[in-house]
Amino acid sequence: MSDLLAIRDLCKSYDDFALQNVSFSVPEGCVVGFIGGNGAGKTTAIKAALGIVHADSGSVRLFGEETADMSSARFSQVKQHIGVVFDTCSFTSDSTVKDVGAIMASSYAAWDRQRFADLTEAWDLSAKKKVHDLSRGMGMKLSLACALSHEADLLILDEATAGLDPLAREDALDVLRDYLVERDGRGILMSSHITSDLEKIADYLVCIEDGRIVFSCEKDVITGLAGIAHCREADVAALLASGLFAPGALRAERRATETTVLVPDRFAFADAFPRVQTDPASIDDYLSLTLRGDVL
Numbered sequence: 001m002s003d004l005l006a007i008r009d010l011c012k013s014y015d016d017f018a019l020q021n022v023s024f025s026v027p028e029g030c031v032v033g034f035i036g037g038n039g040a041g042k043t044t045a046i047k048a049a050l051g052i053v054h055a056d057s058g059s060v061r062l063f064g065e066e067t068a069d070m071s072s073a074r075f076s077q078v079k080q081h082i083g084v085v086f087d088t089c090s091f092t093s094d095s096t097v098k099d100v101g102a103i104m105a106s107s108y109a110a111w112d113r114q115r116f117a118d119l120t121e122a123w124d125l126s127a128k129k130k131v132h133d134l135s136r137g138m139g140m141k142l143s144l145a146c147a148l149s150h151e152a153d154l155l156i157l158d159e160a161t162a163g164l165d166p167l168a169r170e171d172a173l174d175v176l177r178d179y180l181v182e183r184d185g186r187g188i189l190m191s192s193h194i195t196s197d198l199e200k201i202a203d204y205l206v207c208i209e210d211g212r213i214v215f216s217c218e219k220d221v222i223t224g225l226a227g228i229a230h231c232r233e234a235d236v237a238a239l240l241a242s243g244l245f246a247p248g249a250l251r252a253e254r255r256a257t258e259t260t261v262l263v264p265d266r267f268a269f270a271d272a273f274p275r276v277q278t279d280p281a282s283i284d285d286y287l288s289l290t291l292r293g294d295v296l
């Protein structure tokens with residue numbers, strides 16, 4: 001399985017923020033969820049990968065080719081195979097949905113008119129509607145329809161489902177799943193604060209905080225294996241004394257009635273501590289305890 005996008009040691013400094021040695025990749029056939037708090041650096045990393053902002057150092061490979069070695073003509077050619085959606089609809093506000101289709105047709109060699117027509121119809125985007133009359137969610141749907149209508153091999157979606165209502169998000173996730181299985185060799189990088197979407201669709205998760213990658217793993221390491229143990233003080237003492245966990249390896253949140261502990265393997269934990277209630281960890285639990293939990 002090769003990587004459609006591979007970012008290595010990417011650095012970019014602004015006055016009060018720095019991306020620091022950011023590395024991750026999007027393998028073929030996979031959805032990579034890109035998570036992290038507001039201002040963590042997701043959009044900056046994406047823009048640097050696409051050459052929209054100039055990185056200070058590091059490398060980006062698209063479809064196996066180093067972007068630094070590409071001429072601008074080659075870079076433009078490669079970008080024909082990438083569908084990009086940012087969290088705002090960037091089309092000229094006076095254009096109609098039909099005009100947007102025509103502009104895209106002149107920009108992308110592999111523009112698929114029928115697919116664009118099908119998606120805009122399915123998403124109730126009337127051809128005559130002007131961009132400035134679209135709601136935020138409708139604008140996102142138009143951007144998604146464009147990204148999905150030029151035979152892209154790589155989709156880069158930055159908060160692309162943020163403005164959609166729950167049913168429309170469900171629908172969009174189905175369209176993304178279909179897109180991925182329609183042809184081999186496709187992949188999706190999807191930044192989102194809506195972790196329930198990523199629980200449904202992502203294969204891998206990459207988490208960034210303050211410009212650094214905090215963890216990068218298969219989603220199942222979190223939702224399939226990790227757990228939240230609900231411990232009393234005596235349980236905490238027992239698990240620390242057990243020798244099963246290296247000092248400082250666990251993160252916990254102390255509350256008035258219990259201490260919740262993030263455990264890497266809830267099945268092994270339940271075997272060792274059968275009387276402690278242990279639930280599956282959600283991505284939000286994992287994020288919150290990894291980033292904000294007290295070290296045990």
Ligand SMILES: Nc1ncnc2c1ncn2[C@@H]1O[C@H](COP(=O)(O)OP(=O)(O)OP(=O)(O)O)[C@@H](O)[C@H]1O
Pocket residue numbers: 014015016017036037038039040041042043044045
């Ligand atoms: N052009 C710029 N000039 C100066 N600072 C910038 C610029 N672009 C982004 N930043 C800063 O970089 C940091 C990271 O911003 P970025 O948009 O990458 O975060 P994000 O993870 O996408 O956040 P969010 O989830 O809120 O969209 C922020 O502190 C932001 O203010």
